[in-house]
Amino acid sequence: ARERYAGKNPKSRERYEAAAAALPGGNTRSVLYHPPFPLGIVRGEGCRVWDADGHEYVNLVGEYTAGLYGHSHPVIMAAVRRALDDGINLSGHTMLEGPFAAAISARIPSMELLRFTNSGTEANTLALATATLHTGRRKVLVFDGGYHGSVLSFHGGHGDPLNLPHEFVIATYNDPDVDITDEYAAVLVEPVLGSGGCIPGTPEFLTALRRKATEHGALLIFDEVMTSRLSAGGRQALLGITPDLTTIGKYIGGGMSFGAFGGRRDVMERFDPSRPDAVAHPGTFNNNVLTMSAGLAGLTEVYTPAAAVALNARGDALRERLNALTAGLPAHFSGIGSMLAVHFLSEPPTNAAAADGADPRLRELFFLDLLERGIHVARRGMVALSLAVGDTECDQFTAAVEAFLADRRGFLA
């Protein structure tokens, strides 16, 4: 399958080799790499993209949830153009950041006060710094398979070498008996393990974290960078759990660079620069007008609460159809709403170690076979639906999965 792929994509190979002159391995975004070389994408429109060799794909990667609006939503495009027309890099407060923050806070009421960053990584970095400052403690509880950014990544029971130097303790996801003590500054958790395989946190697990964090004075931080798309108010609204701090990113910036952290007023107030005990959080691009304009238009005009319900219902229906196809086979589509991931296992995984039990070769075959059929899913087997994906594309994807299951019966036995 790799050879066929290489044969069909000479221009992507050329791009890859040329880029290696100044980028390590031709890459500036690790998640996009896969052997023998990744595709070079030249253009996108709606839910479709075109690669350097002229192949067309339905994009189901959905920019790992950031691409919720698709590639060319007219409202988003108009908002960005408006911002461009008024000039960029204005060296001051803009008229947009206040209304944008208010729109977010109205949707996610636990974010009483919030601050903007430029990525989810930065949002989580600041949230952890805030929690350690607020509590005067150093330990941070995280979960195996958790991904909170390029310096906050945990798998196989350990953290990445580039991780921030917090005193991390790594626990098992979905274990409601996890131990939380008075030494913890924060519990940092994704309400659905996203990069770790779209594994939903059980209500029992997340409720236990809420209760224990409160009992021991640790701040509960929900990383809703991916899951904020699951309803207007994120997964926390669906569960009725109020974290102390929340981090968001991805689609909420309208497809521009974005992150934000926020939560309890008494915790976030320290960032008020007029206070004598204020802590500083400067940041040249925190209020960049392209993000502020696209994000505000997206939340208020496009991804309304009703649109969120419809998109996630589409995802649920799609997952149900796919799991009907895989019934009796060692394959399962996990996730909630518009976030899906394939696992070549007989049981849906409930934590990262279980997900790691799948044969990685099947995941690669799934990815390459689907590309052949004009469907682009994330290399790790993840799908994030955009608003541009319609019934036709869901049918096309379902048919491609059905064909994969038939073609690769031998490998699945």
Ligand code: PMP
């Ligand atoms: N948290 C979660 C849950 C994520 O999925 C990601 C990105 N995949 C991040 C944080 C980091 O966001 P960014 O890539 O914008 O730094």
